[in-house]
Amino acid sequence: MTANYLKMPLLPLRGLIVFPSMVLHLDVGRDKSIASLEQAMLADQYIFLASQKKMNSDDPSSADIYNIGTVAKIKQITKLPNGTQRVLVEGFYRAEVIRYLEEEENFIVEAEEKEEIVGDSYETEALMRTLLEQFQQYIKVSRKLTDETFETVGDIDHPGRLADMITSHLSLKLDDKQEILECFDVTERIHKLLDIIADERKILSIEKKIGQKIKTSMEKTQKEYYLREQLKVIQKELGDRDGRTGELEQLRTKIEQSDMPERITTVAMKELGRYEKVPQSSAESSVIRNYIEWLVALPWQTKTEDNIQMKKAEKVLNADHYGLEKVKERILEYLAVQKLTNTIKGPILCLVGPPGVGKTSLAKSIANAIDRNFVRISLGGIRDEAEIRGHRRTYIGAMPGRIMQGMRRAETVNPVFLLDEIEKMSNDFRGDPSSAMLEVLDPEQNHNFSDHYIEETYDLSNVLFIATANNINSIPEPLLDRMELISIPGYTEVEKLHIAKRHLIPKQIKENGLTKSKIQIRESSIMKLIRTYTREAGVRGLERQIATLCRKAAKELVSDESKDRIIITDRIVEEYLGKPAYRYGLIEEENQVGAATGLAYTTAGGDILSIEVTHYPGKGSLKLTGKLGGVMQESAQAAFSYVRSRTEQLNIEPDFYEKYDIHIHVPAGATPKDGPSAGITIATALVSSLTGRPIKREVGMTGEITLRGRVLPIGGLKEKALSAHRAGLTTIILPEDNEKDIEDIPESVREGLQFIPVKHLDEVLEIALVKEDEPNES
Template identity: 65%
Template sequence: MLVFPTMVLHLDVGRDQSVQALEQAMLNDSIVFLSTQKDIAVDEPGLDDIYEMGTLTKVKQMLKLPNGTIRVLVEGLTRAKVTSLTNQGSYQSVDLELYEDKREQDVEVQALMRTMLEYFEQYIKVSKKISAETLATVADIEEAGRMADIITSHLPLKIHDKQKILEMVDVKVRLSSVIKIIHNEHEVLNLEKKIGQRVKQSMERTQKEYYLREQMKAIQKELGDKEGKTGEIADLTEKIKKANMPEHVEKAAYKELDRYEKVPATSAESAVIRNYLDWLVSLPWTAATVDDIDIHKAEKILDRDHYGLDKVKVRVLEYLAVQKLTKSLRSPILCLVGPPGVGKTSLARSIAESMGRNFVRISLGGVRDESEIRGHRRTYVGAMPGRIIQGMKKAKTINPVFLLDEIDKMSNDFRGDPSSAMLEVLDPAQNKSFSDHFIEETYDLSKVMFLATANDLASIPGPLRDRMEIITIAGYTELEKIHIAKDHLLPRQIQEHGLTKSQLQMRSEAIKSLVRYYTREAGVRELDRQLAAICRKVAKIIVSGEKKRVIVTEALLEEMLGKKKYSYGQAESEDQIGVATGLAYTAVGGDTLQIEVSLSPGSGKLVLTGKLGDVMKESAQAAFSYVRSKADELQLEKDFHEKTDIHIHVPEGAVPKDGPSAGITISTALVSALLKKPIKKEVGMTGEITLRGRVLPIGGLKEKSLSAHRAGLTTIIIPKDNEKDIDDIPESVREDLTFVPVSHMDEVLGTALVGGLNESK
C-alpha cells in the first residue's frame, strides 16, 4: 500500500513495532511517517528495506479490533524523505526532509493540468471502472501536484510505479509522467476492447471455455507469442520439413496442418488431426540403414547364433551376394516353417544383424480383424494405424528386417479376413504402394525384408502362401541337439543363473543322456528348460556351501531331474501282431504313431476309435476295402468280414489325429491281425493307399524320419515317389536308417511282416 499527500484512508496495523509506534505518536502529536516496504516478507525492516521517500501523515482515529489489530484513519500531509533512522527499542523514529509542493501555477502547469484532466476523462469513459463523481472531484482540485497524486491513486498501477510518482518532487515532471501513464493505460484499454470485440465476433455465446481460449489466442497474436497452439503449428511445420516425405504426402500433411490451425482446440476433430499429423511425421519416409554386406562376416554371425539350418543360411547369403552386385535387388519374402523351438524367431534377429539392418517383430497369433493389418478409418473413435505401419514407426527406417511371427495363426470373422489384407503387404509387385486406412497416403514397403514364421504350412491360405518363399526347418537330430546344448544353450543358462564355467561343468555323456531320455521334440525348447533346471539345482548347491564346483555326470543327471521320461531304442520291445508303427507330421514336428487292430467274432462291424479325423477314417475304410479285395491272395475266408468285428484304435485317445499318410500303416496292422503274423518292431512306415493297393506320396518326410530316429526305429517304408526327398534328411540320420521305397502294398507287407507275406501261415 502507498499513501499520497492529502489522501485519507484506513489502515490495519498488526505488527508489534508498528503498534508501538502508533501508541507513541498518539501520546505526542499524532504524527507518523508512512513508507512502503520493498519486500513484504521482511518482518523487521531496516532503512534498506523501505523506500526513502514516503508520506508524513496525521492519525485522525484509532480503533482496537478484537483480534488485536489496530485500525487507524490517516491523512497524508506532505512528501518526506528519510535522512536517518533511530531504533527506540519497541519502535523506530526517523529524521525527515519535507517536500512541499509549490503553489504558483504558470501557464505551462495549467496546460499540463488541462491535458492530464482531458486524458483522465477519456480513460474513465473507456475504463468504466471509475465513476463520474470521481472525475468531478478531481476537476475541482486547484493544486497541480495534488491533482496528479489523486489521479495516480485511481490508476491500476503497480506499487513501484506509484512510488516513482511519489518520488517526483518537481510538479511539472510529475504532471508529464502522469499524462504518459494515462495515455499508455488508455491505449491498453483500447487494445483490450479491440481484442474483446474480435473474440466476441468469432465465438458462440454458450461456449464460455471457447471464449477464454479465443481471447488467449488473440492476445498471443497481438504479442507475437509462440506458445500454445501457435507454437504447436510452428513445431509441426518444422517436423514436416524434416520428415522428407514424398511430394503427395507432404502436400496432404500441410493441408491437414492448415485444418488443424483453423479448428478450435476444444473440438474433437482437433485431437484427431493432431494424432494423424504425429503419425505422419514419425514414420520413416526416406531414412534407411546402409547394408553392411560382408559375406564372411554375415556367415560368422549366422553360424555363431545357430547350429545347422544350412538351407536358410545359404538363402540369406545368396541374397546378400546378389544385393552387393546389383545394389537394387527387391527384398525377398521368406517364410520359415517348422515346429516350435527350432529357432525361427531368433534366426530372424541374426539375419537382421548380419545385414546391419534394424529389426522389428509383430505377432499375428490370434489376429482376426482386418483393421489390425490395414488400420482403422480416421473417423472411428480411437482409430490407429495397422500393425504394419506401427512396426515401421518402431523400425525408424524404410528397410528393416520385418518379422511376421505366427502367420499361420491368423483367423477371420465378421470383421474381415486379415490374411487377405496381408496379400498386399507380401506381394513384391504391390507393396511399393501399400495403403493403410488410417494414413490414407500410400507407403513404400518394397525395401523391407519380410520374414514370416509358421508352425503349419497347411494353415496358411493358398494365395498368401504363393507370395512367400517357403523354407522348411524340420527340426534337429540328436547330434545337432548335443552341439546346440553344448555350444549355445548351456553357456547362456550358466550366465543367466549367475554361474561361471568353472562352477558348472557338464560331461558329454550327460548331455547325450539329457537329449535321449528327458526330451523328445523337434526343437530345443524343452532341452533349454531342462538345462535351466540343472543350473537352478547347481546354484542352490553352491549358495548353500555344499560344494564350490559341480560336474554333472550321467549318474548325477537322474538325481537332479528325476526318473527318465522317455525310453531310447526300439519303439516296441518285441514283434507284435496287429500293431504297426506309423510316422506322422504335426504342427510341432514329426512323431511316431501306434496303430492297433483287434479282431473279435461278430457281424462284420468296423469300429474306429482314438479321436480320428475324417481323413484318417477314410484311410481306414480304404485299407479295409483293399484287404477285402485281396482276400484270396491273402488266403482269407471270403466271408471273413461278415463273421468278424474289426476294431482299429490309435492310442492317446484324447489327442486329435488326422492326416493322409496312415493308409499303409492301417492296412499292415489289419493284415497282420487277420493273418496272425507279427510286424517287425524296428519298422516304421508312412504313405497313403488306394483301393487297388498303390502307395501314394506324402509330405514331411524329413520330419517323420527325425521322429523315427528319435524313437529308435531302423527301417522306414516310404512311397517310391518320395525317394527324391531322402537327400534332405541329415546325413547322421540317413546313416542310422534304412529307407525302403515302395510303390504297392504287397511290397509294404513283404518288408514289414516277420517272414514276409508269402511264407505259409
C-alpha cells in the same frame, strides 16, 4: 452301511452354500449334477448339497468338495430353454460325508446327520439379542441390505437357525460361510459370526471414508478444470504466447525437420491448419494431433546402407546357428542375388518348420549380416483386416495397421521385417487379413501400399520381408504363391548336443548369475536331457530344462557356501528334474500282433504313431477310434476293402467280415490325427490281426494305399525319418516315389536307418510281417 448313515446323491455347488431351513432356486447344467438330481427324484427327493473348494473347476472330484454340507429336499424342477434345470430346494439339516460310493456318472455318498449342540438357555438368549443388535448396526452402514432384511430374521427364535439366516445375507467369502456351516455348536457359531460382523463393519466404515475422499478429490478436479478453462480464455485474449501457440510451433518444427517428401509435408501442414482452428476440447482435436504425430514419426526416406559381404554373412549365420546347412546356403544365395541386382524385388522368404528350430533367430541373423534394422510383428490370432490396413480416421482410438506400426519402430524404410506365424491369421465378418497381406508382399504392388489411417501411399518396396510358419496347410494359395518356402526341419540328437554346448548352456549360465567355473554340465547329461526329458523337433524345451538345472545349481551354491563348483552328472539331472518324462526309444519291446508303427508329420515336426487293430466275434462292423480325421478314416476304409478283396492271397478267412467286428484304434485319443500317409500302416496292422502274424518292432512305415494296393507318395519324409531315428527304429518302408527325398535326410540319421522303397502293399507285408517259419524275436 450302519443304521446312522444315509445313502443319497450329492450335488456340488459353485460359489454357494445352502444352510438348513433355507429355500432357494439353483440352476444346474453339468451332466453329473443333472444325473444326481434325476436319481434323487427317483428315490425320496433328498439330496446332499456341498460346495466346491474352487469355483472354476468344471469337473470336480471328491477331493475338491467340502465334506460338510446340507441335506435338502427337492421341491420343484423346471427345465429351461438353454438345457439347464432350475431346482427349488429346501435345506433340512447339516450332514457329513462318510465316504463316496460313486464318482463316475454322478456322486453318490454315505452321509451322517450332525446334531446341533445348544448350550445354556440364558447365555444363548443373550447371544441372540447381541447378534440381532450387531446385525442391525451392520445394515445401517451397508448399502446392500435394507430394514426389511432385518425384519425377516428378527422373528426367528431358534439360535442356530438365526445364525444361519444372518450368515446367508452377509457378503462373505465362501470359506467363511463354510466355517459357519461346519460349526455344530450353536454358541460357538454365534461367537464366530459376531467376530465376522465386527470385521465387516470395520471394512464398511473404511470404505465409506474412502468414498468421501474420492468425492472430495472429484470436486477438486472439477474446480481445477474450471480454472484451466478460464486460463485458456485469458491466454487467447493475450495472444496465447505460451499456451496452444507453443504446441503448434513445436508440431510445425517437427514437420519441417522430418524426412517426409513434399507431398506428405503438404498434407501434414494442411492438417496442422485444421488442428489450429478446432477447439482443443473437441474430440476431433486429439484425432488430428495423433495423425500429425504419426506422419512425423514414420520413416519416409531414411535408410541404412546395405553392407552385404558374403564372408561376413556366412560367419554370422554359422556363429548364430549350428547345422541347417541347406537353409543357410539358400539364404546366402538370396543375399548374393540382392547384392548383384541391388534390388529387393524377388520372392518373399518364408521359413517353415516346427516351433523352437530357430526361424525367428535366423531372420535376426540376416538383419545382422547385412547391417539392417530388424522389426518383428506377430500375426497369430489376427482376424480383422484393419489389423493390417489400419482403421479409418473417423473415430477416437483409430490407429494404423501392424505394418505401419512396425515401420515406425524400424525407423528406416529398408528394415528386415519379420512376419511371424503368418499361417495363424484367420478371417471373419470384419474382413480377411490374408487378402490385405497380398498387397504387402507383392513386389509389384507394395511400392504404393495404402493404410486406411495414414491414407497417403507408403513405399514398402525397400523392405526385406521374411515370414515364418509352423504349417503351410492353412495359408491361402494366393498368399503362398508370393513366398518362397524354406523348410527348417527338426534337429538330430548330434545337432541338439552341439547347439546346447555352443549356445544354450553359455546363455543360461550367464542369465542365472553363474560362471563356467561354478557349473559344468557333462556331455552324457546333455544327451540324457535330449533323450529322456524332451521330445521336440526344436530346442526350446531343452533350453528350459538347462535353465532349470542352472537355477537349482545357483540355489545350492548360495545355500551351501562350502561348495564352489557343481558338476551336473546323470544322477544330478534326475535329482534336480525328477524321473525322466519320456522313454528313450518308443518302439515296442517285442514284436506285436495287430500293432504297427507309422510315421507322422505334425506341426511340431515328425513323430511316430502306433496303430492298433483287433478283431472279435461280431457282425462285421468296422469301428474307428482315436479322434481320426476324415482323410485318415478314408484310409482305414480303403485298407479294409483291400484286405477283403485279397483274403485268399493273404490266407485270411473269406467271410471274416461277416463273423468278426474290426476295431482300429490310434492311441492318444485326445490329440486329433489326420493325413493321407497312414494307409499302409493301417493295412499292415489289419492283416497282422487277422492272420495272427506279428509285425517286426523295428520297422516303421509311411505311405498312402489305393484300393488296388498301390503305395502312393507322401510328404515330410525328412521329419519322419528324424522321429524314427529318435524312437530307435532301424528300418523305414516308404513309397518308391519318395526315394529321391532320402538325400535331404542328414547323413548321421541315414547311417542308422535302412530305407526300403516299395510300390505295392504286398512288398510292405513281406518286409514288415514276421514269416511263419521265422522266430518271433523280441
